[in-house]
Amino acid sequence: MVNRTASAHKGIPTTENPRERPQVNTRTTGKGSGHPPKKLSPLDEWKAGREKAIGNPDWYIYDNTIRKLVSEINRHLSTSKNIEKYKPLDWKLIKAMIWTETGAAVTAWKTRPIQIGNTGDEGIKEVVIPARPRKYNIIIPKTWNTYLINKTDLIRSNPEYNIRAG
Template sequence: MAVQTPPKTGFEKWQEGINKAVGDAKWNAWDCEIQMAVSEYNRHLLGTAGYVPLDWQLIKAMVWVETGANRPEWTSKPMQIGVSGDPGMTSLLSGNEGGDLILPPIWKGRLTVSSVRSIPAYNIRAGIGYLLMKMANYEYRSVLSTDTKVYEVIVKPGDSLDKIAKAQGSTIEVMKKLNPAANALRPGQHLKCQKASVQRVITSWRHISTTLIAQRYNGGRDPNYAKKLDYALSLIRKGKAALCAQ
């Protein structure tokens, strides 16, 4: 009696397809664009607290998992950001969730709904931006203005530190730091003041892993996403990348 071979799982069928990518130049088509985009983000974010430079091969693995050279989106939306029902592009471009801190200045204004959905180089940059936005930790803090001059303010009747800060274009945190002894204000008192505002800043970064990418980029929609990323990354690390002009 013949032993029946169990049907292949969805992951095993995916593996068969991805194995054919090794050595196929089509699957390396975005290597140079990915390397360039990752370098732009790394240069922009290197000064933020605890940032570890992003590995471009990890992004290539995401592109292989998200799309792949045999799908039509490969030539328009290789990272799938901006597809119907995906909130990622809106989250990134709105600036309400930290995207304004993540995007390199040269790409602000260039990444639009239309360009992200139609130009692969822009889609790749939007995908990387969304990933990094979801990996950063943020807080609202007082940030000094470019005007670093220390001004003097005279307390008037009814004044409080908060009232003075608002009137002078500063924050109560900066006022307290400059005037540590100003617990109880009195009219005629002289206080120091600097221009400042409360802004969102990046305070730290999550450690980027395939599991975290599955959670925060894919949103858990594909239960095999992290497993696919690990497999694709292992193939990519063994293979040859496209030669890119320096």
């Protein structure tokens, strides 16, 4: 069996592999060149942040929490009368969503990994105000209400509560 990388496929030049391309030409910009580093586009800045996080041990700190919460959701949804032929949710998909929201190299990763409860976030009201109709009850287990209703401070400071709210 032959292992191939994306750059080894026919028609894709090796220059198209973004992991192998430096973000900044260090010979003409940055440290020692006399020129400031080139400003990255917002997308390239986001990509560079994700690249930096690879190998960072913080990337793995929520794996068990995410697995546990996804298992609870899967158990709840697999017994729901409202969903036919339920396919279990993969915890890695949720991890990818969380990583996309924050990223392990960002300070908010320690308290608000999925960014629920940021200043100006109106979405938090959907999960913490008891008088609001619970639109999400069909999706999340009822036991989660104890982690959500009137728990604004915990959602903003405790990663597990933040992930549940997200």
